[in-house]
Amino acid sequence: MSIKQLYSYFFYTLYKIWLNIDNAFGATGFFPTSTKALICMFPVEIWLVFSIGIYCGHLFNIHTHIPFFSLPIFAPLIILLVIKWFIFEREDKWKNYVKEFDKWPKGKNRMGFWVVGIIILFVLLNFLYAVNLNLQPKGLKW
Numbered sequence: 001m002s003i004k005q006l007y008s009y010f011f012y013t014l015y016k017i018w019l020n021i022d023n024a025f026g027a028t029g030f031f032p033t034s035t036k037a038l039i040c041m042f043p044v045e046i047w048l049v050f051s052i053g054i055y056c057g058h059l060f061n062i063h064t065h066i067p068f069f070s071l072p073i074f075a076p077l078i079i080l081l082v083i084k085w086f087i088f089e090r091e092d093k094w095k096n097y098v099k100e101f102d103k104w105p106k107g108k109n110r111m112g113f114w115v116v117g118i119i120i121l122f123v124l125l126n127f128l129y130a131v132n133l134n135l136q137p138k139g140l141k142w
Contacts, residue, residue, distance in 0.1 A: 004087065008097040011088060013116040014040045015098060034094050038084055044120055047127035049076045054130040 014037035022033055066072050088094040
């Protein structure tokens with residue numbers, strides 16, 4: 001399985017979760033289900049990127065102050081948004097991914113759901129550990 005296919009399955013899992021929530025509550029909100037899934041992917045990716053940055057800073061003993069509104073902060077965010085647009089939104093490619101993964105057997109999809117859930121939990125815990133590793137008496141070393 002390629003990285004792009006894994007990334008697409010990550011989207012598919014969140015899409016199916018939101019589709020079930022929307023169907024259960026009869027939601028016809030402002031955002032379509034695909035947009036909700038993409039929005040939910042974003043924090044997990046941000047946690048991963050920033051935890052890698054924190055680990056690199058800790059590993060190489062680089063603790064410079066980076067203002068929140070700066071290029072090193074916004075560059076990964078913009079890159080993630082562009083990647084999402086190319087992989088999912090351009091020409092509504094997300095529909096093809098949903099059709100492809102809907103054809104998978106139920107057991108394989110259930111196993112994939114658990115794998116995605118464990119990965120999300122791992123990324124969250126990893127981010128919390130990285131932030132805790134970065135703590136100092138006067139606050140975070142950003």
